[in-house]
Amino acid sequence: MELRLDGRAALITGGSKGLGLAIARAFAAAGAQVAIVARGAEQLAQAKAEIERAAPGAAIAPVAADISTAEGCEAAFAAAEKAFGKLDILVNNAGTSQRGPFLEISDALWQNDLDLKLFAAIRLGRLAWPGMQARRWGRIINVLNTGAKAPPAEGAPTAVSRAAGMALTKVQANEGAKHNILVNALLVGLIDSDQHRRRHAASKTNESYEEWLGKLGAALPMGRYGRPEEFAATALFLCSEAGGYIAGTAINVDGGRSPVV
Numbered sequence: 001m002e003l004r005l006d007g008r009a010a011l012i013t014g015g016s017k018g019l020g021l022a023i024a025r026a027f028a029a030a031g032a033q034v035a036i037v038a039r040g041a042e043q044l045a046q047a048k049a050e051i052e053r054a055a056p057g058a059a060i061a062p063v064a065a066d067i068s069t070a071e072g073c074e075a076a077f078a079a080a081e082k083a084f085g086k087l088d089i090l091v092n093n094a095g096t097s098q099r100g101p102f103l104e105i106s107d108a109l110w111q112n113d114l115d116l117k118l119f120a121a122i123r124l125g126r127l128a129w130p131g132m133q134a135r136r137w138g139r140i141i142n143v144l145n146t147g148a149k150a151p152p153a154e155g156a157p158t159a160v161s162r163a164a165g166m167a168l169t170k171v172q173a174n175e176g177a178k179h180n181i182l183v184n185a186l187l188v189g190l191i192d193s194d195q196h197r198r199r200h201a202a203s204k205t206n207e208s209y210e211e212w213l214g215k216l217g218a219a220l221p222m223g224r225y226g227r228p229e230e231f232a233a234t235a236l237f238l239c240s241e242a243g244g245y246i247a248g249t250a251i252n253v254d255g256g257r258s259p260v261v
Contacts, residue, residue, distance in 0.1 A: 001242065003236050004240060005236070009084035009087050010087075010089035011080040011124070012027070012093055013076070013092055013093050015037055015091075016040065020093040020094070021051070022228035022229055023232045025050070026233060027089070035062075035063050038094075040064070048060045061084070065079070077124060088135070088138060091141045092121040098158050099154055099156065114161050117161040117165060121165060121168060125140060140172060140176070142169045144165045144169075145187055147163075148187055149163075182243070186234060186253055189255055189258060197209060200213070
């Protein structure tokens, strides 16, 4: 089964690296026009070149914006709509893994986490919704993590903002289904990403990244970390016509690690 997105225009936040970049590559290869949003112009330019190498001829719009603010969300949406004339697919992927002991989390850290992960999804969804509704076709994916279902100790603030994102997904899905706006969440488990490369560098181990990641992955049910391409393939399925009867779900993409289905 070939999954295609020909004629569709997508906006992917956090699209210059990691899972966002993998999703952008998959969407572009499937025929979509793709706007990738991130803060850094240099990283965006590198990502655009990488996507174009993987999908020659793809229409890629790099958008430098800080979506933790209302103004940044408005600028990102306006740039994507100007580039492609519409927006069919929204992937809310931007985020970091902020976590620590509850008593050590400041108001500022709570607010920053909620602005980037929850309010950005709310604001961008609100901007994209009217056009999707008018065209009677839309797909929204909220990228969360498995802590949304099974919050660990010292998992705040990220587990809390992600849990709120799961509730947002269900609200949007119930309102959007009658307009053929299908909203789902993908919950990240342990997947090879830039975040793990940073952790490897910070560990100051003598092991190579591959050796380090292999040891961590050996303890997982599948015996390995996930690959970004596997995560992107799930997003592509949900946004294609093959996923046309899936709405309001929160799918674990974690190789069976989460204790909650």
